[in-house]
Amino acid sequence: MKITDITSDQLRLDLDPPLRAAWDPEPRRHFDATIVRVHTDEGITGIGSGDTMAGLESVAPLFVGEDPCAIVRHVKAIESANFHGAYYWPLEAALWDIIGTVAGLPVSALFGNAASSLPAYASSAELKAPAERVETALHAREVGFRAMKIRIDGDRTAEGVATVAAVREALGPDFDIMVDLNQSWRMAGDTAEATDLAATRRLVRRLAELDVFWVEEPLPYADLDGFRTLRAENPGVRIAGGEMHHSMPELLRYLENDVLDVYQPDVVLAVGMHRARTLAELAQLKHRRFTPHSWTNGIGVLANLHVAAGVGGGPYFEFPFDPPGWTPERRDFMLAEPLTIGADGHLHVPQRPGLGIELDTEAVERWRIR
Known part of the structure; x- marks a missing residue:
């Protein structure tokens, strides 16, 4: 061929x-x-x-x-x-x-076939006031999610902590909460400085008190010492990162220096499927976790799912979900059917050969610009 x-x-x-x-x-x-x-x-x-x-x-x-x-x-x-x-x-x-x-075979079988599904967490996108975020968390639980990731703005940390506290109080100890500080990289044109280490240390300590499952991307990628400081000071909360880290040698340096608890490189944005598999297996051998970023579209979600399920990633898989602003229908507009979680809260690997992608040819024609 x-x-x-x-x-x-x-x-x-x-x-x-x-x-x-x-x-x-x-x-x-x-x-x-x-x-x-x-x-x-x-x-x-x-x-x-x-x-x-x-x-x-x-x-x-x-x-x-x-x-x-x-x-x-x-x-x-x-x-x-x-x-x-x-x-x-x-x-x-x-x-x-x-x-x-x-x-x-499904690609996940070629990557190890460790799991046929993974528990998904609802990965939010927007900043919302405490009462509104509680409402969305309750909806996510009704849909089947048992965890949610909440964003905190570095310039509005008090409001962010109040939001996490409100969700924790409303949904109780059995609903896991992740927090993303979005400090490791910037969108094009965003010249804002990252939150300094002292402020981040205070914030992570407060989040640990709220029994947050992990704190994601709290510092710029280059600050390895800062990441290690956060982990040492807060043994009850995991530190996650690496979603857009394009350098495999640098990710290996993270592993060698034990920088993170959870490694998150996106297989269609950061390091690819083959390299992510290598990183995931090495991380797991060091008793660290691999759960990739998946904020692209349904095709990117599937690529990340096949790798994560193949190697036994987890403990959760990222599922972008924050209605009404971000829905499976918007995210997967090019697919014949949007990806959804099952009643068990898991995202199941399609069992068709390959990645299991089925395009909506009419949608592709309608929305094509080049």
């Missing part, structure tokens, strides 16, 4: 009302998704999505004519291309989609 072509579609869904994501400097009035397809001479086409894939046309010749199943070669080629351009990890996801199809 040989790769004959690599094509992409750029889609844009208008958002009305807009999504007011905590990490965005401005309200998000549209949602972009790039779908990449890898075509073969045997009629099998793999699908991936995640990053923008800018400049794909110049990268495609590196793969055309090659065996799509030569995944180690392709991962190294993607890493070399990433150095000069965008991040092309959705291309690797499309290749794994082909490999799973050829094998007649």
